[in-house]
Amino acid sequence: MLTTLLFLSASTVFNSHLPPLLPWQGDSLALMQDEGPLTTVFELSQGKRSPDYLQTMDFVDRLVAANPTQFTIKNIGYSHSQRAIKMLVANEHGHFTAKELQHSKKPTLLIQAGIHSGEIDGKDAGFMLLRDIATGKRRDLLKKVNILFIPILNVDGHERSSAFNRINQRGPSKMGFRTNANNLNLNRDYTKLDTPEIKSVLEVINEFNPDLYVDIHVTDGADYQYDVTYGYNPVFASESPAVSSVLDTLFKPTIDNALTKKGHIPGPLVFVMDKREFSKGLAGWVATPRFSNGWGDLKSLPTILVENHSLKPYKQRVLGTYVFLDGAIEALSLHSQQLQDAVDKEQSFVPKELVVQRRYSKTADKIAFKGIEYAKSFNELSGQQEVTYLGKVKNYTDLSIYWQKEVVTTVTVPKAFLIPPVYSDIVQKLKLHGVEVTQLSGANTQPLKQAVVTEHTFASAPFEGRFRVSASFDLIAATNMNLDGWYSVETQQAAGELAVHLLHPEAPDSFFSWGEFNTLFQRTEYMENYALLPYAKKMLESDPNLAAQFKKKIDEDSTFANDADARLQWLYQHSPFYDSHYLKYPILMSFEQPPIILNQKDKEI
Known part of the structure; x- marks a missing residue:
């Protein structure tokens, strides 16, 4: 066993397991010195x-x-x-x-x-x-x-x-x-x-x-x-x-x-x-x-x-x-x-639309490339064909290269993102990114939009210490919003494109995708059937349109009709007791002019 370990150590240190080298004797060797007080360990x-x-x-x-x-x-x-x-x-x-x-x-x-x-x-x-x-x-x-x-x-x-x-x-x-x-x-x-x-x-x-x-x-x-x-x-x-x-x-x-x-x-x-x-x-x-x-x-x-x-x-x-x-x-x-x-x-310049995700094109370009000759053979250890590089020059004149040219996701760039005061940690990160952030005071003067998660998937394993999440969204109007103390990030700034990648929830490297807002997937209040059912009965009686929607869903969706939990959940969702923040991305978007800042508080948080 000791002999094996010694062999493995020596072979690794002296690189005997790696492919053969092309000879090299570049003029940059003259850059090295071998004596003097500032001669490096490397030299x-x-x-x-x-x-x-x-x-x-x-x-x-x-x-x-x-x-x-x-x-x-x-x-x-x-x-x-x-x-x-x-x-x-x-x-x-x-x-x-x-x-x-x-x-x-x-x-x-x-x-x-x-x-x-x-x-x-x-x-x-x-x-x-x-x-x-x-x-x-x-x-x-x-x-x-x-x-x-x-x-x-x-x-x-x-x-x-x-x-x-x-x-x-x-x-x-x-x-x-x-x-x-x-x-x-x-x-x-x-x-x-x-x-x-x-x-x-x-x-x-x-x-x-x-x-x-x-x-x-x-x-x-x-x-x-x-x-x-x-x-x-x-x-x-x-x-x-x-x-x-x-x-x-x-x-x-x-x-x-x-x-x-x-x-x-x-x-x-x-x-x-x-x-x-x-x-x-x-x-x-x-x-x-x-x-x-x-x-x-x-x-x-x-x-x-x-x-x-x-x-x-x-x-x-x-x-x-x-x-x-x-x-x-x-x-x-x-x-x-x-x-x-x-x-x-x-x-x-900040564009009206921004590509946030790409994938490799199925169509190749061609380039010249200085490769190394290789052979393929069946390897008993892996049980499949493997490559062995031979240390000989092989020049390709028209090797295929597949660029990430295919656009997967493009988002419309809002005029501004509006961040609730509770997310001051996000504000601090934005400032570290060099993104300009201003704090608002006073009433909102413009229409706002909010992204609502319609479907989502969490990664099956952590990546870089986080469980990433991907989602699809509907965009709805955000009403009756008091923006006093909120933070505004206007996209027409030097770091505007970066701000979009960080704050737009559809961007794969956004704070949302990295799991900064995973609490929006939590429901912390629930209903009891004995309380919900009598309330729902009165709710449907007082709202004929809602009653018609409920009946239509039962008539047209047999799975829903035969699932008591789904029916109760639908009724709860349409009641005023349902958590209005559930599945709603808390950072709002404005697609109009940036909000009027009645009193800009230019301060560190």
């Missing part, structure tokens, strides 16, 4: 190791000590285990407040590493880049941009370190875990905001208003030649198409050119439709707002998701990330005005 280990949390925080301190005039440390929050989440702020001319940095003539780049802490390439690449700035080797970079760098976002998952956390990833020798200490995936939390880590990031974005947000991951799945893949929602599916177009036409060529010159192969952010049959084509994913890049798309915050290829060696991936960041800085420096113009355009 000292020849590209095999990544520092633990304490070593990481120590290196942050050393960077600042080496260049205190341009580097500062900001503590942006704490994990549930009370580990500090730190961010390094780098700018050319000394210490700036966040407001001063926002008004800097240079654009600001936010680099986020370790949201999935097993995918930690960004930390070690960022340290090398900042070290080269601190020591004067890359003094040019801070002449181009200001940099915000979060080396580890998922600090608790980072310390759940093991050689056995990701079976399909080549290094580092030990790596952190995907989720945080509460087993929540931070890159599924951008709408519901259950984690202190993502709340900290949103606070940074609100405070510093970065011009470009880069979120660095490592992907999995099929084998292919690309070592650095990255992307953003494509123009056809983007809610900020002008921003996506600038990233596509101006940023991507600059970044791709930098990577290619240094011996890396940049590629598109795509997945495979069938992991056992690569030739069936690629899946063109469109991120929803639970993900960083989907959230950024709705906010008109230019966001690039980097997904380095897990089967490439750690050294190659980290060096590719360094080059990617160098290219992104160059692109941001060259094209910041075009990007800002696109952001301004998108933030000033």
Whole structure:
């Protein structure tokens, strides 16, 4: 048994279970140094190791000590285990407040590493880049941009370190875990905001208003030649198409050119439709707002998701990330005005209708793709055909790619959402999202609509700690509403599209869908037959129309006619004793002009 464990340990650490590699000897190897006080753990280990949390925080301190005039440390929050989440702020001319940095003539780049802490390439690449700035080797970079760098976002998952956390990833020798200490995936939390880590990031974005947000991951799945893949929602599916177009036409060529010159192969952010049959084509994913890049798309915050290829060696991936960041800085420096113009355009426009759900098209586009040759054979362990990648180049000239082009759900954008005062926690989350919220005082001056659940389904298992719910709705008039103390969220604002995704109950990443309003499915008052029946008799006698409806339902619906409980329930529902709030979504919608605010209370709750 011990021999088996030793064998398994060695085979995993040295990656003997993974597909063969293509040879690589990129010019980016020259970026590494092997001596000096700011040589990283990654470099000292020849590209095999990544520092633990304490070593990481120590290196942050050393960077600042080496260049205190341009580097500062900001503590942006704490994990549930009370580990500090730190961010390094780098700018050319000394210490700036966040407001001063926002008004800097240079654009600001936010680099986020370790949201999935097993995918930690960004930390070690960022340290090398900042070290080269601190020591004067890359003094040019801070002449181009200001940099915000979060080396580890998922600090608790980072310390759940093991050689056995990701079976399909080549290094580092030990790596952190995907989720945080509460087993929540931070890159599924951008709408519901259950984690202190993502709340900290949103606070940074609100405070510093970065011009470009880069979120660095490592992907999995099929084998292919690309070592650095990255992307953003494509123009056809983007809610900020002008921003996506600038990233596509101006940023991507600059970044791709930098990577290619240094011996890396940049590629598109795509997945495979069938992991056992690569030739069936690629899946063109469109991120929803639970993900960083989907959230950024709705906010008109230019966001690039980097997904380095897990089967490439750690050294190659980290060096590719360094080059990617160098290219992104160059692109941001060259094209910041075009990007800002696109952001301004998108933030000033909110459509009348908004797509909130898509699915993969049945019709494929065709692209060239740098794949890896593979063979298929029957595997006795799985009992089915399995893929074996052979480590040989296979270039596809017209591989099918299926984008999420098919629209499933479109909603009409209301003029405003009206939130009852009891949901102040939702208001706080909206403000963290950068959504403008105002408090009302006085009587309602407009017609309002309320969504009523007609059918609903709860998920059979929890996802990200919550039982999600999907539902269909009728929209009814909400009458006799006193809006004194309520909150208004107008959709014609910079974060208006995001507000719709958060507050419209039909949106799959809304607060409703994540279970924030599950109490509306509870009935807490019930009837007794001995009380209901005599009351119902008098009710029907006094209301001939209602009596006719009851008789018609009995005559036309035999199931209803033969079900005593259903008949009693119908009578109870039509009585004034029935819970008027049951199955009604408490956030109201206005499709007219926004409500008149007689006394706006601009205060924090």
